[in-house]
Amino acid sequence: MVKGDMYLAQASDEEILKQGESGGAVTALLKFALDSGVVDAVLGVKKRDGNNRYDAVLDLITDPEKVIDCAGSLHCVSLNIARNVKEYLGGAKQMKIAVLCKPCDARAIIEIAKRKQINRDNLLLIGLNCTGTLPPVVAKEMLISEYEVDPNEVVMEDIEGGELIVTLADGTKIAKDLLELEKKGYGRRDNCRRCNVNIPTMADIACGKWGVKEGEKKTFTEVCSDKGAEFIDNAIKTGVIKVEPPGEDAIEERKRKDREAIELSNKCEAEDLKELREISLDDRLAYWLHMFDRCIKCFSCRDACPICYCKKCFLEPDRGYVKGGEVPPDRMFHLTRLAHDGDSCVNCGQCQDACPAEIPLTRLYLMLNIKLSPMFDYVSGMDVEQKPPLIAAKDEEASIDDIDIFLVKGEAGEVVPQQ
Amino acid sequence: MGEEVKGEFEPRIIGFTCNWCTYAAADLAGTARMKYPPNIRLIRQMCSGRVDPLFVLKVFLRGADGVFIGGCHPGECHYMTGNLSARRRYSMMKKLLESVGIDPKRLRMEWISASEGIKFSDTVKEFTAQIKGLGPGPFRHIETEGKEQK
Numbered sequence: 056m057v058k059g060d061m062y063l064a065q066a067s068d069e070e071i072l073k074q075g076e077s078g079g080a081v082t083a084l085l086k087f088a089l090d091s092g093v094v095d096a097v098l099g100v101k102k103r104d105g106n107n108r109y110d111a112v113l114d115l116i117t118d119p120e121k122v123i124d125c126a127g128s129l130h131c132v133s134l135n136i137a138r139n140v141k142e143y144l145g146g147a148k149q150m151k152i153a154v155l156c157k158p159c160d161a162r163a164i165i166e167i168a169k170r171k172q173i174n175r176d177n178l179l180l181i182g183l184n185c186t187g188t189l190p191p192v193v194a195k196e197m198l199i200s201e202y203e204v205d206p207n208e209v210v211m212e213d214i215e216g217g218e219l220i221v222t223l224a225d226g227t228k229i230a231k232d233l234l235e236l237e238k239k240g241y242g243r244r245d246n247c248r249r250c251n252v253n254i255p256t257m258a259d260i261a262c263g264k265w266g267v268k269e270g271e272k273k274t275f276t277e278v279c280s281d282k283g284a285e286f287i288d289n290a291i292k293t294g295v296i297k298v299e300p301p302g303e304d305a306i307e308e309r310k311r312k313d314r315e316a317i318e319l320s321n322k323c324e325a326e327d328l329k330e331l332r333e334i335s336l337d338d339r340l341a342y343w344l345h346m347f348d349r350c351i352k353c354f355s356c357r358d359a360c361p362i363c364y365c366k367k368c369f370l371e372p373d374r375g376y377v378k379g380g381e382v383p384p385d386r387m388f389h390l391t392r393l394a395h396d397g398d399s400c401v402n403c404g405q406c407q408d409a410c411p412a413e414i415p416l417t418r419l420y421l422m423l424n425i426k427l428s429p430m431f432d433y434v435s436g437m438d439v440e441q442k443p444p445l446i447a448a449k450d451e452e453a454s455i456d457d458i459d460i461f462l463v464k465g466e467a468g469e470v471v472p473q474q
Numbered sequence: 475m476g477e478e479v480k481g482e483f484e485p486r487i488i489g490f491t492c493n494w495c496t497y498a499a500a501d502l503a504g505t506a507r508m509k510y511p512p513n514i515r516l517i518r519q520m521c522s523g524r525v526d527p528l529f530v531l532k533v534f535l536r537g538a539d540g541v542f543i544g545g546c547h548p549g550e551c552h553y554m555t556g557n558l559s560a561r562r563r564y565s566m567m568k569k570l571l572e573s574v575g576i577d578p579k580r581l582r583m584e585w586i587s588a589s590e591g592i593k594f595s596d597t598v599k600e601f602t603a604q605i606k607g608l609g610p611g612p613f614r615h616i617e618t619e620g621k622e623q624k
């Protein structure tokens with residue numbers, strides 16, 4: 056097995072196969088990782104109390120038999136996985152952990168690892184394809200008012216071909232147009248609309264259902280690193296998963312779905328940022344100042360953002376930029392965060408989810424990040440070896456006099472960054 | 475030189491200038507009696523690499539109409555790569571300003587060596603004229619304490 060290899064995988068264990076969202080390969084691999092001692096723990100996502108899809112929790116699992124509790128995909132949660140690893144698991148400096156992650160989680164972890172606050176070497180990143188998560192409370196409302204179903208009857212959600220498909224316990228499937236739902240304020244989280252990284256190739260392995268034939272219980276798996284390759288090789292040897300080559304049509308199908316999802320997100324991005332891009336500078340400033348002045352200075356955005364890296368935060372009064380005891384805070388509050396995180400923002404949406412004032416923070420960060428990305432040839436969260444652009448000055452630059460070199464490059468390459 | 479003509483807008487420009495080059499160039503321009511507008515107030519830094527983007531933001535929010543950064547030419551920074559980092563930050567800041575709605579033309583950076591007194595005075599002339607054209611900065615009405623005058 057080498058980086059880039061792909062195959063269809065299935066859990067050998069009947070119960071895992073049954074409980075798994077696709078082929079249960081992920082659960083089988085995680086169990087193997089614990090059994091074989093490759094990791095000390097698995098960080099999974101599961102329903103609280105085992106029955107509530109709209110209230111998920113992170114679970115640090117050390118007992119291989121408990122991994123199955125996490126089987127299945129929860130679309131109405133977007134837990135702050137990266138920040139949790141950094142904050143509450145000591146940045147994985149003391150233990151080896153297999154972490155389940157959507158692309159945004161994996162990218163956030165990589166950005167933190169660059170800042171030496173997570174030890175990437177101790178992590179086995181099991182990536183899951185993703186085209187969006189839904190805010191849980193709004194999702195429940197949507198299920199009642201738009202789908203006219205009891206949210207507790209739902210056993211599966213899926214985004215496919217521009218539709219949000221909900222499966223009920225009795226097998227009934229109900230599909231509705233995603234963008235129509237979003238026009239009404241339902242659907243995915245605001246940032247997810249514009250997220251264009253669907254396959255987590257920056258993780259060690261990337262797993263998903265794309266490329267799997269309708270009705271088949273298999274997990275399409277791509278090996279994305281040497282570590283992932285070695286791990287999968289061993290798992291296959293012990294027989295915990297069964298694999299077969301996917302075939303050209305399956306690979307093509309997965310590519311096509313990825314492309315379609317990227318097109319959709321580009322369309323949403325163009326739509327969502329259109330007005331902000333077109334209005335005059337004065338109107339744009341008025342808009343953001345108005346938004347900033349809604350801030351109650353709860354610090355949630357800072358505490359949620361995986362990229363916020365300063366050990367001694369510049370938003371604290373003793374740093375001399377933002378006075379204590381003032382609400383709304385000095386605008387330096389928002390601009391400081393933007394200056395520190397804009398280049399490396401992974402559009403995970405954690406800041407906006409956390410904001411009680413409902414400030415559309417990810418729109419501001421994305422608007423800046425889209426401009427910076429081509430300037431510095433930098434897509435955040437892709438490669439742990441790539442330094443953040445502001446500290447990445449290279450010796451060769453000493454022989455380039457043009458002060459606007461990056462700006463010129465940015466203008467020339469202003470396309471939406473792709474993976 | 476220096477009297478504010480009543481009614482005409484006189485920009486307030488803050489210039490963060492490297493001790494080893496642009497600051498010395500300003501000095502040279504002064505001693506050589508080269509004329510340049512008095513609108514720029516210089517803040518000496520030990521290197522353009524010391525100019526934290528937060529300085530630029532704070533200065534704008536406290537009412538500056540324009541911000542200038544002057545550093546040593548690439549290859550001539552006393553700390554090797556301070557100016558290269560400064561160029562990257564400056565480029566980021568241009569886009570940050572634009573993203574929130576502050577005209578990025580209000581921020582300018584140039585390499586000006588200690589011997590380039592003329593380049594310094596020309597740059598200040600040009601930049602002052604440009605800021606005059608743009609009019610007062612968006613936070614001009616704010617006093618230095620940071621309190622907004624409503």
Ligand SMILES: Cc1cc2nc3c(=O)[nH]c(=O)nc-3n(C[C@H](O)[C@H](O)[C@H](O)COP(=O)(O)OP(=O)(O)OC[C@H]3O[C@@H](n4cnc5c(N)ncnc54)[C@H](O)[C@@H]3O)c2cc1C
Pocket residue numbers: 074075076077078079080081082083085098099100101125126127128129130131132133134155156157183184185186187188214262263264265274275
């Ligand atoms: C929100 C979401 C959206 C997805 N969208 C797509 C898609 O558009 N296209 C596609 O090909 N595949 C998508 N997937 C992946 C797919 O649903 C399966 O997870 C994948 O095929 C693996 O199947 P499995 O049977 O091997 O996994 P399982 O054995 O069922 O294991 C699933 C694992 O996912 C973890 N998990 C569940 N919910 C979350 C969550 N919200 N965040 C992080 N980890 C979680 C659990 O901890 C569990 O270990 C999505 C997954 C999620 C969570």
Ligand code: SF4
Pocket residue numbers: 133157158159160185186187188246247248250251252402403404
């Ligand atoms: S930001 Fe992207 S990867 Fe993260 S939950 Fe949303 S769609 Fe999925």
Ligand code: SF4
Pocket residue numbers: 246359360361362363396399400401402403404405406407416417420
């Ligand atoms: S700024 Fe917001 S969207 Fe960007 S990385 Fe931080 S929390 Fe995520």
Ligand code: SF4
Pocket residue numbers: 349350351352353354355356357406409410411412413414
């Ligand atoms: S989360 Fe929202 S209200 Fe709280 S400090 Fe951040 S911007 Fe302000």
Ligand code: FES
Pocket residue numbers: 492493494495520521522523544545546550551552553554556557
């Ligand atoms: S010493 Fe002048 S820019 Fe670094």
